[in-house]
Amino acid sequence: MRGVILQAPGDVRVVDRPDPVIEKPTDAIIRVTAACICGSDLWPYRGADPVHEKPMGHEYVGVVDEIGSDVHSVAVGDVVVGSFVASDNTCEICEAGFQSRCIHQVMMGSIGTQAEKARIPLADGTLVIVPGTPTPAQARSLLAASDVLGTGWFAAVAAEAGPGKTVAVVGDGAVGLMGVLAAKQLGAGRIIAMSRHADRQALARRFGATDIVEERGKAGIAAIKDLTAGYGAHSTIEAVGTQESMAQAMGVTRAGGHIGFVGLAHDVQIDGRELFVKTVSMLGGLAPVRRFLPELINLIMTDQIDPGVVFDMTLPLEEAAEGYRAMDERRAIKVLLETQR
Amino acid sequence: MRGVILQAPGDVRVVDRPDPVIEKPTDAIIRVTAACICGSDLWPYRGADPVHEKPMGHEYVGVVDEIGSDVHSVAVGDVVVGSFVASDNTCEICEAGFQSRCIHQVMMGSIGTQAEKARIPLADGTLVIVPGTPTPAQARSLLAASDVLGTGWFAAVAAEAGPGKTVAVVGDGAVGLMGVLAAKQLGAGRIIAMSRHADRQALARRFGATDIVEERGKAGIAAIKDLTAGYGAHSTIEAVGTQESMAQAMGVTRAGGHIGFVGLAHDVQIDGRELFVKTVSMLGGLAPVRRFLPELINLIMTDQIDPGVVFDMTLPLEEAAEGYRAMDERRAIKVLLETQR
Structure with missing residues (x-):
């Protein structure tokens, strides 16, 4: 089969990879x-x-092709x-x-789903069946549910977004935008998106940013304080993963508020005294997307949400390298790869 | 009046201080x-x-002596x-x-309650009336409620201690011991106290440690994993405030668990990636003791809890310096100062 590998930093290749096979009875x-x-x-x-020569991709929607002897659902x-x-x-932990x-746990990134096929370990626990036949738009939204929507949703839940809450979203990438959508669905009255890009601002407004x-x-903190009678946001979604974005999140959150952080942290240090003084709740990390999938699939298949519009570039699998370049250069928010010829 | 000041590190003195006066109409x-x-x-x-010449003390139980013109409760x-x-x-934030x-907020430590009298700012919001006349034992417990009990209680609530939960307590000082008591009251089934001192272990068991x-x-982490089928604690109370104690708390908590940290953080750095990978909730800081006071006073005045036994040394105010030495040398868990002659 064809699949994407990252040969080295900046060097994306689409290559022939061995077709996946059932390795354990619980695989599909x-x-x-x-x-x-x-x-x-x-x-x-x-x-x-x-x-080095890493298979790439961890998000996927697909059709079951083969199941192991111990797969039942x-x-x-x-x-x-x-x-x-x-x-x-x-x-x-799952329960x-x-x-x-x-x-x-098995990280799907170690398998690589930017490919024509993929092995899914622990298929009964991992896969959720989509009822009916998705429309093309629904299929795009289902793909978003596999990670960015589920991750933004987790961030919003971790930040305790809900009715009566003011939610601030740090980061206007796909996950931040999904966090806006999630906060809206969870009932937040006011959703403040931090963004400098007109296209992303427009999507944020479409998803529910007020x-x-x-x-x-400091200017960003002051602006959010101004919007919240000096208190700051009740709920903050951090969707970047840098020291600057974490500081921004901590700065805009009121005492007693909640930060849901899902940006993959790189070189972030949190000062213990500062966290002590802030008195905010923090929960983050790899999002337990599986928890939310049944609800998200239902919202998508009943056309209550359309997270799939976050994909603003679609390319055939063979042109994956251009997709990486476009996202790296911020020409695209999120790139969908058509994996079937 | 007589009151304690810290002249310099290690130099505790009991000196004549001016009697406090009503400074604002909301004072008592x-x-x-x-x-x-x-x-x-x-x-x-x-x-x-x-x-330098700092008035000391922030915990207190007392009798109202004078109120400002805008004090009503x-x-x-x-x-x-x-x-x-x-x-x-x-x-x-209070609501x-x-x-x-x-x-x-006004920190009572800036006023100093290790003294015969004290000014209480925002008296209506701050003070809670004790119904009836406390016994000597109840009075000691009420004093504990002013900080250590309320702080341990907050830590347990922040750690989401409750029925079905295994709670680990890092720190066997007064706050950690109060955290044990709180976890028990909140319904936790299993409470693991980390302690090396026989006297503190005995108190922990009295308060509910199982x-x-x-x-x-690492040995401490392994021991708690052994007690929890390899998962770790659901709820961890961190009551020390050092890098070591925070690492201990993070190490013993299961994924999806909660850490309530109330040890005043000194030189603590939390690695963002580690926190990301752990997927634990963290909430801590200065405890909002006022939230819990009505409930704690009720539990104390109905003899359902006896946190006052945490005071294992009682001294007259004039001997405050010996009290500091005893706590510094860990000869005492917590020292009560009799402030009235």
Whole structure:
């Protein structure tokens, strides 16, 4: 099959890779109907993480092609979505809703879903069946659910976005924009998107942002304080993962507020005394997307949300390198890869 | 009046201080019936915080002696307890239960309650009336409620201790021990106290600890994993405030768990990637003791809890310096100062 590998930082190639096979009885093989490029794929692309001939991609929507002898909840031909972390969905951590930290977790990024097929470990726990046949627009939204929507949703839940809450969103990438959508769905009355880009501002407003703040740093904090009678946001979504973005998130959140952070942290240090003084709740990390998938699939298949519009560039798998360049140069918010010829 | 000052690190003196007076119409003056020495007082005592001629003490139980013209909810003669942070109890932050971060907060440590009298700012918001006349044992417990009990309680609430939860407590000082008591009251089934001292272990067991772990570091983490089928604690109380204790807390908490941290952080750095990978909730800081005071006073006055037994040394105010030495040398867990002659 054809699949994307990152040969070295900046060097994306589409190559012949061996077709995946059932390795364990709990595996399934899916035909990937669409995959995409994640903001977190840019970290190794830019050389921030060591990398060599790495298969790329961890988001996917597909059709079950083959199942292992111990797979019981999905069948060949089912349209399925799964999280970027395969999980058994039965351990105590999964049962508590933190499937991304399943004691048997397998990172789909180690398998690489920017490919025509993919092996899905722990298929019963990982895959969720999509009822009916998705429209093309719904299929794009389902792909978003696999990571960015689920991650933004987790961030909004971790930030306790809800009725009566003012939510600030730091980061206008796909995850930040999904956080806006999630905050809106969760009932937040006021949603402040921090963004300097007109196209992203427009999407943020479409997803439910009521206010846009272009300033950053101290000016950004002051702007959000101004919008909240001096108190700051109740709920803040951090969707970048840098020291600057974490400081921004802590700065705009009121005492007693909540920060949901899902930007993959790079060189971030949090000062213990500052966190002590702030008295804010923090929860973040790899999002347990699996927890939210049934609800998200329902919202998508009943056309209540359309997260798929976050894909503003679509390319055939063979042109993946251009997709990486476009996202790296911020010409695209998120790139969908058509994996079937 | 007589009162304690810290002249310089290690130099505790009991001196004549001016009697407090009503400075604002919202002030009250109380006769302090008992005060005490806090673990956090040891930071400046040991030179970790700069200090010069600082009035000491922020915990108190007392009787109202005088009220300002705008004080309406307490009257002269009332037995009262307040938090170590004076708060208006009406701003949005207070209403959300974070009175320790009231927008008009006054730290009682800046006033100094290790004295015969004390001015209480924002008396209506700060002071809670004790119904009836406390017994000597109840009076000691009420004094504990002013900080250590309220702080341990907040830590347990922040850690989401409750039925079905395994709670780990890092730190066997007064606050950690109060955290054990709080976890028990909140319904936790298993409470693991980390302690190496026989006297503190005994108190921890009295307050509800079901297990004691003496090991620290990796061995301490392994011991708690062993007690929890490899998962770690659901809820962890961090009551020390050092890099080591925070690492211990993060190490013993399961994915999806909660850390309530109330040790005043000194030189603590939290690695953003580590926090990301751990996927634990963190909430801490100065405890909003005022939130819990009505409930704590009720539990104390109905003899359902006896946190006052945490005071294992009682001295007259004039001997405060010996109290500081005893706590510094860990000869005493917590020292009560009798402030009335």
